[in-house]
Amino acid sequence: MTAKPVLAASVAVTLAALGVAAYSANEVDKYTVSVPGGLAFAEFRGYESWQTIAVSRNERVMAVIWATPR
Numbered sequence: 640m641t642a643k644p645v646l647a648a649s650v651a652v653t654l655a656a657l658g659v660a661a662y663s664a665n666e667v668d669k670y671t672v673s674v675p676g677g678l679a680f681a682e683f684r685g686y687e688s689w690q691t692i693a694v695s696r697n698e699r700v701m702a703v704i705w706a707t708p709r
Contacts, residue, residue: 644702
């Protein structure tokens with residue numbers, strides 16, 4: 640497995656965790672949430688409409704490739 644699917648899976652997990660955290664905090668706009676180190680949730684604005692292109696997995700990792708519909 641190459642680094643790209645692992646990176647995609649890591650981003651997907653990070654986005655999911657940030658989305659849950661932003662959704663559960665009533666007073667926080669989800670686009671103001673950021674990961675320590677500078678990655679901002681706002682950089683993925685519109686992710687809700689992204690389409691799944693491919694999914695792969697092995698014993699340790701699941702990777703998803705998403706693309707914008709534009």
